[in-house]
Amino acid sequence: KAGVTQTPRYLIKTRGQQVTLSCSPISGHRSVSWYQQTPGQGLQFLFEYFSETQRNKGNFPGRFSGRQFSNSRSEMNVSTLELGDSALYLCASSLATGQSETQYFGPGTRLLVL
Amino acid sequence: DAKTTQPNSMESNEEEPVHLPCNHSTISGTDYIHWYRQLPSQGPEYVIHGLTSNVNNRMASLAIAEDRKSSTLILHRATLRDAAVYYCILRDFRDDKIIFGKGTRLHILP
Numbered sequence: 001k002a003g004v005t006q007t008p009r010y011l012i013k014t015r016g017q018q019v020t021l022s023c024s025p026i027s028g029h030r031s032v033s034w035y036q037q038t039p040g041q042g043l044q045f046l047f048e049y050f051s052e053t054q055r056n057k058g059n060f061p062g063r064f065s066g067r068q069f070s071n072s073r074s075e076m077n078v079s080t081l082e083l084g085d086s087a088l089y090l091c092a093s094s095l096a097t098g099q100s101e102t103q104y105f106g107p108g109t110r111l112l113v114l
Numbered sequence: 115d116a117k118t119t120q121p122n123s124m125e126s127n128e129e130e131p132v133h134l135p136c137n138h139s140t141i142s143g144t145d146y147i148h149w150y151r152q153l154p155s156q157g158p159e160y161v162i163h164g165l166t167s168n169v170n171n172r173m174a175s176l177a178i179a180e181d182r183k184s185s186t187l188i189l190h191r192a193t194l195r196d197a198a199v200y201y202c203i204l205r206d207f208r209d210d211k212i213i214f215g216k217g218t219r220l221h222i223l224p
Contacts (some may be wrong), residue, residue, distance in 0.1 A: 004157075022213050033212070035214075042216060043131075043158070043214035045212060045213060048151060050187075058211070061136075090157050090158070092158075097210065098207075099146045099209055100163065100165075101208040103212060106157055107156065
């Protein structure tokens, strides 16, 4: 089975622009979560989607949004980019939701905002 | 959110067992204990999880204290490939999102 894939792998944007990142979960997985990783803040939870509905949301401003499609693929969007949005964005998928579910992470998209 | 406490870093020699501790004194009766690790330049990967009993899988063992206020991840025979940041995480049935702490950076000495 193919793992979680994320596109693009690397991205350079300038302040004020917007960006859309894509995540394709493992086949059959219906839950997708997004995380931001920076050297200063570590790994921070952004949001989780299950069956096209947002289940959980972390403490990020409204500039960060996401959605999930009927085939479980997910996108996240960041509008009005700031320098501090430079980070590794990780996507993880799991079969279902729940505290015992294992999450499988993709390789991430590295975003650099200039 | 439930909290865990881990040492910032640990060192171990190659081919020796490694015991990575985690304290979670505020754990509730329904919290699952999960361990993930992140190798350099990769996304995190699942290692093991448990609720009350000790657990074993091909990667590691998880020893959970009887009062569940602490747990230990055991790598039976460390290799250089095990050098990574190890995260101990509690997941609550009311809010099961994964909250990562700082983790323990494990260095393996050849």
